[in-house]
Amino acid sequence: MLVFFFLAFGVGAIWAIQPVINAGLARYTSSLVASTISFIIGSFVLILSVIIFHLLTKEPFRLEVLGQIKPIYYFGGVIGAAVVLSMTKIIPILGAGGVLSSAITGQLIMAAIIDQYGLFGAPRVTLNLIRIVGIVLLLIGVNLVIHK
Structure with missing residues (x-):
């Protein structure tokens, strides 16, 4: 279990770099162009990863299942694009700490709602009292982080 904590911790640490890099790229282009470049490069890396995985494992592509998937599950790409674009715009205003602490607080509150109702x-x-106290502390903490 501890290994997965450190893996997630590492992902979170490198995730803090992405919006800052995208905001830097946006200074030369625009937020929309920077976000698009980020998604194009990310898509290329993922497509290449799928091809390499397929070649190494010989696992067949199961494209026939794509029509059987609930449409809501395709919405993740739209959410990803909105997140990258909005973070690219907000980083110059709130800074990396402000944006990421706000985003993580939003994620954790939405996760509590998803958990409560078993959504998706x-x-x-x-959602018990301890979790509610945790949410209140998150809101207090994010306000301390973004306070100037």
């Missing part, structure tokens, strides 16, 4: 097929986890 997630297992239900009751």
